[in-house]
Amino acid sequence: MTDSLRETNTKVMEHYRRLLELPAPWEVRSISMDVDNRKVAVEISYPLGTMAHCSECGQLCSIKDRRKKRWRHLSQMSFQTQIECEVPRTDCPEHDVLQILVPWAEPHGRFTMEFEAFAILVLERSRSIDEGSEILGISWDAAQSIMCRAVARGQLQEKEKKIMPHLGMDEKSFLKGQSYATILSDIKGGRVLEVIEGRDEESAKAALACLSPKQREGVEAVATDFWEAFGNAVKKVLPKAEQVHDRYHATTYLTKAVDKIRRSEHRVLQAEGDQSLKGTKYLWLTNPENWRKEQRDIFRALRGANLKVGRAFSIKEQFRNFWNYTYAGAARTFYKSWHFWATHSRLKPIREAAMTLWRHQPGLFAYFRHRISNAVAEGLNSKIQLIKSGARGFRNFQNYRTAILFHCGGLKMRPHKCR
Ligand SMILES: [Zn+2]
Numbered sequence: 001m002t003d004s005l006r007e008t009n010t011k012v013m014e015h016y017r018r019l020l021e022l023p024a025p026w027e028v029r030s031i032s033m034d035v036d037n038r039k040v041a042v043e044i045s046y047p048l049g050t051m052a053h054c055s056e057c058g059q060l061c062s063i064k065d066r067r068k069k070r071w072r073h074l075s076q077m078s079f080q081t082q083i084e085c086e087v088p089r090t091d092c093p094e095h096d097v098l099q100i101l102v103p104w105a106e107p108h109g110r111f112t113m114e115f116e117a118f119a120i121l122v123l124e125r126s127r128s129i130d131e132g133s134e135i136l137g138i139s140w141d142a143a144q145s146i147m148c149r150a151v152a153r154g155q156l157q158e159k160e161k162k163i164m165p166h167l168g169m170d171e172k173s174f175l176k177g178q179s180y181a182t183i184l185s186d187i188k189g190g191r192v193l194e195v196i197e198g199r200d201e202e203s204a205k206a207a208l209a210c211l212s213p214k215q216r217e218g219v220e221a222v223a224t225d226f227w228e229a230f231g232n233a234v235k236k237v238l239p240k241a242e243q244v245h246d247r248y249h250a251t252t253y254l255t256k257a258v259d260k261i262r263r264s265e266h267r268v269l270q271a272e273g274d275q276s277l278k279g280t281k282y283l284w285l286t287n288p289e290n291w292r293k294e295q296r297d298i299f300r301a302l303r304g305a306n307l308k309v310g311r312a313f314s315i316k317e318q319f320r321n322f323w324n325y326t327y328a329g330a331a332r333t334f335y336k337s338w339h340f341w342a343t344h345s346r347l348k349p350i351r352e353a354a355m356t357l358w359r360h361q362p363g364l365f366a367y368f369r370h371r372i373s374n375a376v377a378e379g380l381n382s383k384i385q386l387i388k389s390g391a392r393g394f395r396n397f398q399n400y401r402t403a404i405l406f407h408c409g410g411l412k413m414r415p416h417k418c419r
Pocket residue numbers: 054055056057058059092093094095096
């Protein structure tokens with residue numbers, strides 16, 4: 001090698017050392033290029049015969065041997081960059097043989113921290129893992145493992161946990177409705193805190209276990225539906241918290257009752273050759289503010305027909321006023337007269353729904369002390385729905401959980417070096 005070539009070589013290696021921000025004693029040993037496959041390999045070395053720090057305790061130990069490792073790094077000028085290194089393994093008196101920490105990657109990772117940070121950015125903005133992994137040029141499984149690590153990293157960062165006075169607890173179906181998951185959310189932050197398989201008391205408790213003891217003390221109220229298992233878990237794990245049945249959950253019961261009445265009335269009318277309720281399902285399930293013009297016209301036409309579903313709908317709509325009261329006392333007066341109306345409506349499903357609400361009055365009236373509303377229903381629901389549709393039905397629960405926390409967890413997921 002001529003002197004000038006040697007000098008150029010040294011310059012290139014120095015260039016790479018600075019690009020990779022390699023601290024001493026790590027150095028770039030060689031660069032090789034595979035033009036056909038558009039790849040650059042950067043070989044990094046740790047000086048021979050040197051001692052190194054145990055990755056567990058940091059103690060300076062003797063180097064036992066070295067193992068060749070490869071990491072995918074960010075591409076440069078459309079060339080995929082790979083880092084290669086024979087990584088020393090220390091022989092620690094306390095921790096036995098362990099691979100030392102490398103400055104460019106986290107332990108056990110196959111990607112550099114910079115690559116993972118970029119991959120997280122891409123996957124956050126992709127409609128599906130398929131799309132993200134294609135852009136990144138990695139496999140679906142590799143993308144999934146990056147997301148999984150990102151979530152774990154983010155959750156670990158949450159250790160300095162702040163107090164969240166208002167939480168939401170919901171159930172959500174996955175695997176085409178065959179299974180359920182319990183979703184715990186931070187209402188003010190509008191983010192999902194935990195996703196646990198199942199919807200029984202144990203699942204709810206497991207979800208609440210993500211809170212530190214101090215955080216549990218700080219919870220003032222949890223918005224839930226009438227599901228007893230959730231109420232029991234809240235009582236046992238969060239002794240200071242009140243259970244609130246919010247607008248979304250209470251209305252669900254009334255909406256279901258209206259739908260039941262529509263179905264049976266439609267059947268009766270149809271038998272008489274009357275098709276007036278055909279195709280009106282969504283009319284009765286939607287808030288009038290959101291009706292399209294044709295829905296408003298249909299409603300106007302049906303109003304005069306004195307239909308059962310029309311009466312049920314009015315009772316349901318009337319109940320919405322409950323949430324507008326400033327004082328619980330005034331709300332109680334309204335509620336009593338509404339309850340009388342609903343239970344004397346001669347509409348069985350409405351009467352049953354009203355009785356269900358009656359049994360859950362403490363939770364309904366707790367609303368006036370906390371005024372919280374379900375976070376998942378308020379905004380996260382559509383996001384979770386999108387995740388579900390972009391994920392090929394989720395082959396297992398862990399992937400479902402990872403995707404929800406990755407996209408809705410509000411976590412700081414990038415590797416430490418890249419913050
Ligand atoms: Zn050690």
